[in-house]
Amino acid sequence: MDVSSTSVKDRSGPVISVHDLTKIYPAAARLFGDGGKEKLAVDHINFEVEHGEIFGMLGPNGAGKTTTIKMLSTLLTPTSGKATVLGLDVVKDSMKLRPRINLVSGGERGLYFRLTGKQNLEFFSDMYHVPREKRTKRVKELLDLVGLTDSAEVRVENYSRGMKQRLHLARGLVNEPEVLFLDEPTLGLDPEIARETRNLIRNLSAGGMTIMLTTHYMFEADEICDRLAIISEGRIKGLGSPYSMKDAVRNDTVIEVEAYEINGGCKEKLEALPGVFAVSLENLEGRQLARMVVEDGTSLIPKVASILEGHKIISIRVDRPTLEDAYIKLVNAR
Numbered sequence: 001m002d003v004s005s006t007s008v009k010d011r012s013g014p015v016i017s018v019h020d021l022t023k024i025y026p027a028a029a030r031l032f033g034d035g036g037k038e039k040l041a042v043d044h045i046n047f048e049v050e051h052g053e054i055f056g057m058l059g060p061n062g063a064g065k066t067t068t069i070k071m072l073s074t075l076l077t078p079t080s081g082k083a084t085v086l087g088l089d090v091v092k093d094s095m096k097l098r099p100r101i102n103l104v105s106g107g108e109r110g111l112y113f114r115l116t117g118k119q120n121l122e123f124f125s126d127m128y129h130v131p132r133e134k135r136t137k138r139v140k141e142l143l144d145l146v147g148l149t150d151s152a153e154v155r156v157e158n159y160s161r162g163m164k165q166r167l168h169l170a171r172g173l174v175n176e177p178e179v180l181f182l183d184e185p186t187l188g189l190d191p192e193i194a195r196e197t198r199n200l201i202r203n204l205s206a207g208g209m210t211i212m213l214t215t216h217y218m219f220e221a222d223e224i225c226d227r228l229a230i231i232s233e234g235r236i237k238g239l240g241s242p243y244s245m246k247d248a249v250r251n252d253t254v255i256e257v258e259a260y261e262i263n264g265g266c267k268e269k270l271e272a273l274p275g276v277f278a279v280s281l282e283n284l285e286g287r288q289l290a291r292m293v294v295e296d297g298t299s300l301i302p303k304v305a306s307i308l309e310g311h312k313i314i315s316i317r318v319d320r321p322t323l324e325d326a327y328i329k330l331v332n333a334r
């Protein structure tokens with residue numbers, strides 16, 4: 001039985017299905033962060049993505065986002081667990097799966113700088129065996145879609161960062177993927193181009209494509225994702241719509257203290273207070289802003305003040321939690 005041809009039309013089951021997926025990088029290159037020790041990068045994660053969804057994986061650097069997306073796009077073999085995309089096992093059925101998906105990673109790599117934008121897309125179309133008679137039309141459409149028609153004949157070495165990123169996206173579409181994986185699609189782009197990129201992603205989704213992306217920008221996840229997984233230290237700390245994430249902090253309060261010389265030691269003391277869920281510290285010019293997600297703001301203020309005794313306090317205020325606070329709380333959850 002040809003499973004692949006039936007699953008294309010089958011929209012009842014999840015498009016991506018992940019069970020206890022785990023990746024341990026072997027101890028090898030001492031050059032790497034934790035050189036000499038093996039690294040548990042993804043730790044028994046579970047989630048599903050439905051047809052046409054934009055699913056985001058949100059988390060800080062080193063959380064395991066790229067590792068996850070590489071396993072799902074068949075570039076990296078999981079250590080244990082199981083994942084299927086379009087009903088196909090990412091390990092056993094990788095050859096069947098590859099033509100039906102694509103991955104776009106940001107940055108400078110993966111394009112041919114000596115070739116023009118158009119030539120790049122022609123080259124990648126050939127890699128995916130797009131028939132010649134379709135190729136010309138497809139390349140033209142893709143250049144148009146990402147706004148590079150006017151620069152089609154310009155060598156990529158002369159492209160700006162934003163133009164390269166848009167070409168990357170077009171490259172990811174040459175095989176008309178049913179599932180598109182995007183690793184940090186707006187990383188390092190200026191705000192306007194990042195916004196255009198998000199619009200493009202939304203349009204692709206509206207056209208029926210299933211999209212899974214990673215980001216460490218909270219607002220981006222909030223703005224664009226139907227659902228998201230918050231990942232930290234290889235584990236999923238929260239899963240749901242951006243709106244439902246706010247449930248995690250619905251009954252909490254935020255205390256915001258602006259003062260001089262709040263250091264890591266103070267932060268640890270604040271974190272250790274009973275009823276404190278998370279503390280984030282931001283450096284302002286010559287002073288710091290500590291934002292604490294707490295159970296009950298009013299009763300905690302005297303304790304906070306006593307920890308910060310001797311520091312010049314500029315202000316203490318109580319605030320309502322935002323989605324960002326929910327994120328910080330979930331990322332910090334044990």
Ligand SMILES: Nc1ncnc2c1ncn2[C@@H]1O[C@H](COP(=O)(O)OP(=O)(O)O)[C@@H](O)[C@H]1O
Nearest residue numbers: 025032033039041060061062063064065066067
């Ligand atoms: N090839 C590798 N060998 C060893 N450790 C790695 C390798 N790639 C990534 N890591 C480590 O695995 C963890 C997760 O990395 P990554 O998936 O790139 O996180 P993210 O994309 O969320 O920033 C990090 O601690 C990183 O240093």
Ligand SMILES: [Mg+2]
Nearest residue numbers: 065066067183
């Ligand atoms: Mg990454």
